[in-house]
Amino acid sequence: MNSGLLDIYRQKVLDHSRNPHNMRQPARADRQVTGFNPLCGDKLTVFLTLEGNIIKDVAFDGSGCAISLAAASMMTDALQGQSVDRAGELIQEVHAMFGEGAVPHDRRLADMRALENVRDYPSRIKCATLPWTAVQAALDDSGKQVSTE
């Protein structure tokens, strides 16, 4: 790979996007929200199964670019088995990472750090946040669709 040239397509990002984790449609899920990026037409649906206050399963399906697929894959890894409150904190950390450039300290977001340079590509930040915005909406139970715009 052409190192330095394109620091947003790091190996870790490509690994996730080529073989995304938890990319499946569960037979049943408590909640499901489709995140839509009208700019590029990308659509990712996040499926959430809760047990009390705990995320028992989080999965996703759909189509997207390497950045949004990698972010979705990393998101499912990070939130699997976490409490709803903790998930909220992680989501905030991710938004702070792309918003203010804050480095996420939580080790559940270690992979996400491979996407930190997406910040230098304003048109691509929404690709990385799409699955996180969708899972937030699923946790809030605030609707069936969210849009990045």
Add this chain to the structure above:
Amino acid sequence: MNALSHTSKPDAARLALDVERVRVDFPILHQQVHGCPLAFLDNAASAQRPRQVTEAISHYYHHDHANVHRGVHTLSHRATDAYEGAREKVRGFINAASTSEIVFTRGTTESINLVAATLGQSVRPGDEILITHLEHHSNIVPWKLLCERTGAVLRVAPIDADGAVRLDELQQMIGPRTRLVAVAHVSNALGTVNPVKRIVEWAHAADVPVLLDGAQATLHAAVDVRELDCEFYAFSGHKMCGPTGIGVLYGKQHWLEKLPPWQGGGEMILSVSFAETVYNKLPYKFEAGTPNIAGAIGLGAAIDYLSEIGLANIAAYESRLLGYMTDRLAAIDGLRLIGTAEVKAGVQSFVIDGIHPHDLGTVLDHKGVAIRTGHHCAMPVMEFFGVAGTARASLAFYNTQSEIDQLIDALQVAREILS
């Protein structure tokens, strides 16, 4: 005849365009992006401006600006002369019969909305507006809104696997309830050149007026509205080296006379009292408020510029360049061309197996190559081809073969990184 014609191919003027000389006029082209020379291949979204256009605009602002049609003082006269002079240039450019047929608008979108809003006032439930599957959203949504308002029906002529309109079907869809046929001259997503003269003939045989969306046509070849015989022709300044925020609606005089006014305000009236308003004559009836004077002057300068190079020369040069680009793209493994109609202008869309267009766009940007990725405001076209979006390289007469080579090399890099 020109490159948008279905009856003859240009070749006489093949070597008449000196691209290196032309490029000197475009300061923006001479820069590095991410350390690579810029290869600007996103001209269908908006073309670049030559110095002559920006200089005409600043000259106007530095020497002649005042409001038009209003003052007795010298600057107002000069501004009015320059503004009306631009209208005359537009008239000549598309060979309209009279300047009263040239309405300045904000762009293609506004031109189409003007017709939808005014002609729309006499549309009845069950009437039909006929468009095609390859239209830009701005030639879909105004008609959709009109149909929702009036109970009219939007009918859509299908396209084939090459991205050409299925003409037999289109012809059959023109019927007794058809109130208007609205068709792109050139498709922005596919590059397809529609045989609009024939479409106009079919529509006229049924007494139906035709609006042509010329947004993607005017940069690439000469347009002659009297030869096409269309009732309306809409285009944008910024897609033909002119400024943003200025566009044109051409309308046949008797049609523009028949239509009710659109926006109300200054300029479009002759006299106003609370009891009665007398509307101004054409084209001012449709130009409410202070117009985009500098924009019109800039568009006039763009027309001068294009005319001096010669639209025939531009068409010949571009069709050769498009052929070269399409051949080189087609030779890439796993690349699928989208839009392979027989007559095309300016544009080649494509997808590469396993690589999302946006990732492609980002890698290309890193190599200095600007292309457009996404749905190109033509979601129905994307749906037809079963893709969420495409990558689209689009040309202007100032592009070079070596920029296309740069595109091809960058695509190879993208494949190495991403697939």
